[in-house]
Amino acid sequence: MTNPTTLQTPALLADMNTLERNLDRMAAYAAEHDLGLRPHVKTHKSSRVAQAQVERGVVGLTCATPREAEVMAVCHDDLLMAYPPLGGGRVERMLALPPAVRPMVALDSVEALQHLAHAAREAARTVRVLVELDLGMRRVGVSTPQEAVSLAQTVTDTNGIEFAGVAFYPGHLKNPGTEREEGLARLGQDLGTMLDALTTAGLPAGIVSGGSTPTAWETHRIPGVTEFRPGTYVYNDRTTVAAGACRLEDCALTVLATVVSTAVSGQAVIDAGSKGLGREPMSGDPALGYGELVGHPEVVVSRMSEEHGVLDLSRTAWRPTVGEQVRVLPNHVCIVVHLHDAVHGFRGESWEESWPVEARGRLPA
Amino acid sequence: MTNPTTLQTPALLADMNTLERNLDRMAAYAAEHDLGLRPHVKTHKSSRVAQAQVERGVVGLTCATPREAEVMAVCHDDLLMAYPPLGGGRVERMLALPPAVRPMVALDSVEALQHLAHAAREAARTVRVLVELDLGMRRVGVSTPQEAVSLAQTVTDTNGIEFAGVAFYPGHLKNPGTEREEGLARLGQDLGTMLDALTTAGLPAGIVSGGSTPTAWETHRIPGVTEFRPGTYVYNDRTTVAAGACRLEDCALTVLATVVSTAVSGQAVIDAGSKGLGREPMSGDPALGYGELVGHPEVVVSRMSEEHGVLDLSRTAWRPTVGEQVRVLPNHVCIVVHLHDAVHGFRGESWEESWPVEARGRLPA
Numbered sequence: 001m002t003n004p005t006t007l008q009t010p011a012l013l014a015d016m017n018t019l020e021r022n023l024d025r026m027a028a029y030a031a032e033h034d035l036g037l038r039p040h041v042k043t044h045k046s047s048r049v050a051q052a053q054v055e056r057g058v059v060g061l062t063c064a065t066p067r068e069a070e071v072m073a074v075c076h077d078d079l080l081m082a083y084p085p086l087g088g089g090r091v092e093r094m095l096a097l098p099p100a101v102r103p104m105v106a107l108d109s110v111e112a113l114q115h116l117a118h119a120a121r122e123a124a125r126t127v128r129v130l131v132e133l134d135l136g137m138r139r140v141g142v143s144t145p146q147e148a149v150s151l152a153q154t155v156t157d158t159n160g161i162e163f164a165g166v167a168f169y170p171g172h173l174k175n176p177g178t179e180r181e182e183g184l185a186r187l188g189q190d191l192g193t194m195l196d197a198l199t200t201a202g203l204p205a206g207i208v209s210g211g212s213t214p215t216a217w218e219t220h221r222i223p224g225v226t227e228f229r230p231g232t233y234v235y236n237d238r239t240t241v242a243a244g245a246c247r248l249e250d251c252a253l254t255v256l257a258t259v260v261s262t263a264v265s266g267q268a269v270i271d272a273g274s275k276g277l278g279r280e281p282m283s284g285d286p287a288l289g290y291g292e293l294v295g296h297p298e299v300v301v302s303r304m305s306e307e308h309g310v311l312d313l314s315r316t317a318w319r320p321t322v323g324e325q326v327r328v329l330p331n332h333v334c335i336v337v338h339l340h341d342a343v344h345g346f347r348g349e350s351w352e353e354s355w356p357v358e359a360r361g362r363l364p365a
Numbered sequence: 366m367t368n369p370t371t372l373q374t375p376a377l378l379a380d381m382n383t384l385e386r387n388l389d390r391m392a393a394y395a396a397e398h399d400l401g402l403r404p405h406v407k408t409h410k411s412s413r414v415a416q417a418q419v420e421r422g423v424v425g426l427t428c429a430t431p432r433e434a435e436v437m438a439v440c441h442d443d444l445l446m447a448y449p450p451l452g453g454g455r456v457e458r459m460l461a462l463p464p465a466v467r468p469m470v471a472l473d474s475v476e477a478l479q480h481l482a483h484a485a486r487e488a489a490r491t492v493r494v495l496v497e498l499d500l501g502m503r504r505v506g507v508s509t510p511q512e513a514v515s516l517a518q519t520v521t522d523t524n525g526i527e528f529a530g531v532a533f534y535p536g537h538l539k540n541p542g543t544e545r546e547e548g549l550a551r552l553g554q555d556l557g558t559m560l561d562a563l564t565t566a567g568l569p570a571g572i573v574s575g576g577s578t579p580t581a582w583e584t585h586r587i588p589g590v591t592e593f594r595p596g597t598y599v600y601n602d603r604t605t606v607a608a609g610a611c612r613l614e615d616c617a618l619t620v621l622a623t624v625v626s627t628a629v630s631g632q633a634v635i636d637a638g639s640k641g642l643g644r645e646p647m648s649g650d651p652a653l654g655y656g657e658l659v660g661h662p663e664v665v666v667s668r669m670s671e672e673h674g675v676l677d678l679s680r681t682a683w684r685p686t687v688g689e690q691v692r693v694l695p696n697h698v699c700i701v702v703h704l705h706d707a708v709h710g711f712r713g714e715s716w717e718e719s720w721p722v723e724a725r726g727r728l729p730a
Contacts, residue, residue: 006453006454008452008453008454008458008727009453010452010727042671064671064672083625083672084625084626086687086688087373087375088371088373088374089372089373090373090374093373109626109627109687111686111687111688112625112626112687132626134628134629139626139629139634140625140626140634140673141626141629171670258452260449260451261449261477261497261504261506263474263497263505263506263507264499264504264505264508267503271448274700275700278644279643279645279700280644305504305536306407306429306699307407307429307448308504310504322451323476323477323480338640338671338704339703340726340727341726341728361705361706362373362376362705362706363707
């Protein structure tokens, strides 16, 4: 294979130069500010990309699912499960990782802690725990200093478990500008209050783990943070551009698709629909559709069926022909990758390598 | 495994009694009205379920992707590719199906026809073609009798290709009541005009293939239709209930999930998010969320992250505990199945069998 026209569509294309530049830039940012980089692998689900992150310097990797951890165990020995280890088999699979792996878990409840501790003692394996804090996202995490201290104390008192610090996810600070500035300031204050309470209680947080690509470049401005967990930055996407966290030319992954019908006037249909592109709207504006065409940003995927994406041609003079290939810049790259078996890496116009989305799915690796 | 508590969540559960009742009922409807049933396999992507459809009587199976056709080739010899065979390898994979398979293709352009015909001649294989009509869906298909006759004539004149009839998809007639009644009447008239024009031109349509689960039970009311292609009816979902095409108790597939956090007040978080449940909204009403809880229909998944589903507890007195299992009835079952590796079939409370979602993905089977 030397060019994308031989690929069966829909297919994922990675621009290797852009991917490597994204990896370099985040590693340089982390080094410059003496922050630990612990990338979330959910975006790429690939040991190939994880290895490239590790080579540039990381303190560990972040996983959400057991399969992600199983795949990543060959890449690094410090794996954070940024997900409560509940549900049949989740803890057991983590504790069955190779002995060299030092698992760490973020959780927010005594129930999850006890479930973990019981299994850890059975497996004769020590697990580090981060207490998950809610700093405004309102998804998971304890929200008061009292709760944080209480849970940290219980963690410390639990056999087989080591209290390692705290984790939070600033995923609510999506929009750039004043909203994010004010949000960051408030988050910094709230985090400071939490950390002070823990220190006062004699439970200082060794690790203070932040995250998210939209706020990644502001991490050094949040006092106390020791590491961060961006995921999307490897590929970036339209949402990352809208969040002001990358430029359009920093988007490394596109969906190659074929125009399969132009029979209905005013539109063209491509073979990337909700099963290949994902039904992920841009925040707040339905007119932005589900993806935009590379080279024709005025053309968006305005409607989708499972295998059909409808290109709205009302704002363009461009008229594609049936059989023509196009590339779609997706709204949310983590979902797109999760829908595909493989990524095809190109250097300029030349195919360089392809790699499987190994950590996709739920089965044991 | 004897009960769902041992399953790693999120997991797909199929109620075998309901699944079989759904299969029986659609087969009986088709037989009663002397309609050919050609189920679309996109919903289940499984030879296990396809075999159960075949045993109850079908004229063939409908596929969208090459992998679906490759998996289904062991189940039936009459396979309709309800998708234009464009994009690298799509035609070639279809023509490489076992010799016993008689492929049929729905298309709406001379470009797709010529691409197909060229490959068919190279493979020394005859392919039947249905001319795709647009009867109001505005997705694919020719929209005038003149275009239909012209394309049917070109099909007839093309070596290696056999004109077999027409196909249409009434996916726009989602809403029950007056809207659907009027839509069906208009669709029947438009189809009649198309069929008359073809007959007058000496190109009578042998096969007239309709489709879609929402309108499945009205198929006999559309004059001229010889077969139909429902997919969703095997499992059904919230959307099918809203479309008036099944009852809540006819929904056979649910997502088993575990409550992983209750730390943030007013909500609980489960381990089924956009990567396990799919971000498929109910048509027109965001308050209906992305799925509802079995046994607690007042509780919906109101927000999602990739691995988190937020249950809104504002309209219920029910308070789940961390570690508790719940079952979610999804909005759109075809997407949910596409996100999972396997389905676990239960007879009442007892596990009976599990089967892989074999036709998931794009790789050759």
